[in-house]
Amino acid sequence: GRPLSWITHAGAYHVAYLLKIVMGGAPLPNDVAGFLGAMRHYLGQQVFDVATMAAGCPGMPVGLDLIAANLRIHPPWGSPRLAGAAGVRALLAFSILKQG
Template identity: 85%
Template sequence: MNATRPGLVHAAGQDLNSMTVAQRDALMKANVDGLKPLQVVGLRPPRPLVAWEFNLADPHDQKALDYLANRGVDLDMLGALLMASGLIGAGHGRPLSWITYAGAYYVAYLLKIVTGGAPLPHDVAGFVGGMQVYLGQQVYDVATMAAGCPGMPVGLDRIAASLRIHLPWGSPRLAGAVCVRALLAFRIWKHGEFGGNVERFRGLLQGLQ
C-alpha cells in the first residue's frame, strides 16, 4: 500500500531525524487528521497479492470533492467497502502480510479510512495498537528493511533499479505500480537477503519508530 503524495500540511520542511518518536507521532497525527483521503484506485496482481494507492487532498477543497462526487465516488463508503472486503480487521479469517514503503503516514491514512475518519490515537502505543487491530501483526516497511541491507540505496526507484525490478507491465502510470515495486522488493529480500526470516522488521514503520 502506498499514497500518491505524502500529504504534509504541517511542518513539511522539518527534519524528522531531529525529532523524538513522540514528536513524529504528533506531527503525523496533525497532518493525517488535517487531510481527507479521496479515492482508492486498485490493482490486483495474480492472487493472493493485492496492491492499491489512494489520493489525498485538503478537506476544504470543495471543488475537488464536488468533482469526485459527480464522478460517482462515495467518500463515506471507502471504509465500509474495505471492512467488507475481508482484508481488514480480525474477521478476515486468515493471516495477511501488509507491505508498504516509508509507511507510517500511509498506514495512518488507511486507519483513517477504515475508522470512518475518526481522529488517530493520541500516542504511539495507541497507533501501533490500532494498526494491529485492523491490519494484524504482519506489517512490513520496505524502507526500514532497506536500511538492513548493506549498500542498498535510498528511495524506492533506486531500490527497484538495484534489484532489477521493472515497472509492472512497462507502465509508470499503472494504478498501484509503486506498491507493486515495494511488494516485489519485499519478496526478493525475504527469500534472499534475509533467508526467509523478516520478523525483526515486523511493525517497524519508517517515519515513526
C-alpha cells in the same frame, strides 16, 4: 485461513489514512506505541514497510526506484507510472528482502 498481509513503501501516512477510515473517523493515537497498537489491532501483525526493511540492509539506497534497481527489479512493461506499478515493485522488493 492465512492472515492478511499489508505491504507498503514508506507507508506510515497511508496506513494512518486507512486507520482513520477503519476507525470511523476517530482520532488517531498521539504516540508511536499507540499508533502501532491500533495498526496491529485493525490490520493484524503482518504489516511490512519496504523502506524500513531496506534501511536494515547495508549499502541499500533510499527510494523505491533505487531499491528496486539495486535488487534488479525492472520497471513494469509499458509506463512505470501506470496505476499499481509502484505497488508491484514494492511487492517484488518485499519478496526479495524477506528472503534475506
